[in-house]
Amino acid sequence: MGLLPRLSALTRTIRFKLLAGLLALLALSIGVSLYGIWTFERDRYREIAREEALRAAHTLEQALRHAMILNDWEMIRRTVDDVYRLVEPANVGIINNQGRVLASGDPTLLGHRFDFHRAAECVVCHARPQTPPERDVIFLETAAGPVLRNIIKLENSAECRSCHQEDGDNLGVFLYDATFAEVYAMLRTVLFRTILTGAVTFLLVAMLLSLLVGRYLNRPLRRLEEGFNHVGRGDFNHWVEVEAEGEIQDMATQFNVMSQAIKRSFAEIRHKNWETEQLYAFVRRLSQEAEWDRLRRVILELVQDTFQAGRVALLLRRELQEGELTEITWREADDRRCFHREYRLPPPAGELPAWLAQAWEHWRQSPAATPAYSPDRTIALVPLVTQHVNLGLLCLHRPPEQPFRSRESKLLAAVCEQIEVALANARLYRLAVTDSLTGLRNKRYCETALRKLVEAHRQDRHRPFSVLMLDLDHFKRVNDTHGHPVGDEVLSQLAELIRRQLRQDDVACRYGGEEFIVLVTDGPQTGHKIAARLCRAVDEHTFHCAGGLALHNTISIGVAGFPAHGKTVAEVIGAADQALYEAKRAGRNRCQLAGPPTGSAMTAPANNLYPS
Structure with a gap:
């Protein structure tokens, strides 16, 4: 079988469909959960970094305020350089209210003048002229990576008026650019670990689901499928055992009950077919014999072979001018010969086999119209009666280990009905071909x-x-x-x-x-x-x-x-x-x-x- 047919066969299995659905649902749930965790952690880390950067900016601003009050720009620049060297922010700078850079960790920016309403770095906050800035914290993408710029307004407080006029309330701004490269690297690490954790969790859960589905669902279903295959092939002795509980166990139990019921039904059908075949063969064979003497032998052969009887005897009554005559024909076990005797009176003791003499005596003493069986059901005495005329008696002996069962008794009754018809027809035929005076054929x-x-x-x-x-x-x-x-x-x-x-x-x-x-x-x-x-x-x-x-x-x-x-x-x-x-x-x-x-x-x- 090629790869595509195998894949096609695999995708049609209930295990694949169930696992595919469960794993898709699992992947979706893990993905949504991890996405929620990631966005929460990302925002939390960014907020923590922003707060720390803002705290550092305010701390540095307070540290520089004394030098700015003294108007000691040399000290201010050294302090900025020291901070830049120790903390390594993206940049630290002081810009006056005219947009000129008075101090900066980047020497190239000293003396540079920014237009608040035109410079790309400024229009983020100064969106419209003659309006105060809308934000004091912004994220910027720089050549050094993402930075968080904290903007602290330098107010014209009382201690500043020794150098500055009183008409302005804003002397400039203090900029503290905190690099976010490490934060983003940490977030990428968290993202990678989150994805890796989700993937490992998905694989482990998928393996566990596959194991559980295989053991508690797929394996029992396979055994049920195997049981159905056995039943389909006619093997009703196959017993399905599953290591599961609940509905699967109930299905296996009901399957076993069903297979045994089908087995019994098939056995009953086979037995009915066997009965029909045997009865048909009986009728067909009997219909071929009209001779009274031949018919007796045929009846014994058919009865002995059909019912596996060790001994079988046929006792028939015949009315003569001199009185009643009893014809006895029998076969012994393991002897294919037929023995025949005719008596007007019971014979002397020992002339007939003991079992046959007992059957004759029982028939003479109680000529019942219904079959009689011995207590162990190994002996059957079936009267042959047609239209209230007692034709005779059929006697069967079976071994002790093979008693007559109920189904065989029913078949025996049906067979005897056909024997009665055949004997009645044979009697009519014998009357037609027999000389009434001598009893010989005409x-x-x-x-x-x-x-x-x-x-x-x-x-x-x-x-x-x-x-x-x-x-x-x-x-x-x-x-x-x-x-x-x-x-x-x-x-x-x-x-x-x-x-x-x-x-x-x-x-x-x-x-x-x-x-x-x-x-x-x-x-x-x-x-x-x-x-x-x-x-x-x-x-x-x-x-x-x-x-x-x-x-x-x-x-x-x-x-x-x-x-x-x-x-x-x-x-x-x-x-x-x-x-x-x-x-x-x-x-x-x-x-x-x-x-x-x-x-x-x-x-x-x-x-x-x-x-x-």
Whole structure:
């Protein structure tokens, strides 16, 4: 930065403006004070010098009067010379009333005659003819310097009339010129010392003012400015401390209070933004999931990540024809897996984790509609209720050092409202895509799921899937022999068997009548193994129906893979259906893997599913 910008920046500071104003006022006051002192002392010294000169003149006049009475001019001249030599006045002289110099300390003036009305030295007092002089003391500027001329009239007294006539009252004048060079030198010394004293005083006071202004005004203001800079940069932890009292201290205190208030406001705004972002992410993520099973896992993941919960569980109620079913899904601390269980009655002790069993028991005993927290606020039990329908319970466990705060409780309540909406929508969606008899997905859902699997494979060629088409063997005999209600019970129990044998990501659908389709998110070999497991499970199962009726039924399954056995959904379904037909023709109670598009199918009977 150049000199001019620095000077410009300096002149804009409050310290410069304040000091400039104070110093200007100080200089003016000191100058006026010194001027008053100087003029007073000057006039006083001049008056003292004038009085001393006048006193000396009268003394000398009285000393010479005796010689003048004796008319001893030789004595008068010697006396004048002695006085001039000892006292060194500018001049001493006697002038008669005709203007002639009778005696003088300056020999060149002896006999000189002055015209009172024309001489420059005389017209100062003799301003107008025929009038007495106006002054008897005057200042004159001479070659020797300034002098004070004292003029003493020599009156024609009685002792003088022995020589002078009685008709005149003025015999002449006695002049005593006192030099003022020493007085003026002394006044100049006084003036110099006065100016020097004023300058030193001004500098000392200026330094003291600068020190005081810097310490008690500029330094606190600098710290306040630094505090404002920190606040402007977003640093609200900066604390301003000033070594001052009064208004500056009050300003610093109020600044600290203000910065802390702004800090709290910003923290509140950031927290609100975080809540809004989290809630938006929650809603966005929940809106992308309509599948009941997937939605449960998504809810657990979002809740655990958002609230830093060590353990989280979701308990959901579902009404079935046989009664109420409780679905429990949970995640443990440091375990990304989701665990899922379904119960119609409370499970035996030890089957569920203790913390989860306690939460379920608390919910069963007091199904409140408002959130409940443990005394240390590390456990939160939030009921999920929509339109007075109790959907379930959300349970969160946090470490002892991270209890739920008030703001987090409010966010949890808002999140649960969105969870309730998502669960309600998922229930409606499940009703739309679920077969009412078996609880499995219906044909409409199956077609949609197949299209999604094909689209996923197009995006990732390493994601094949398999289609298992299965059919109850001789199911028409069951309906014809025992009636359709028994047939419905058999279908319902078969659906439960299928559900138990599948993996979490596999989907079972009722395709129509006694035909079912299972979508396996893996290749045809894995699908064939799952099909074999299903055949064995059904073959080993006894269908207990109403009235104590016990039936034994088997199933046949056709397995086809995408894209191994078809490039489109229709081709894969056709291949699986053809494989099912081959299984039926081969004797039923077996699974059939579709062969190559031009080859034959591979058959495995239920009693020899894994030949060596």
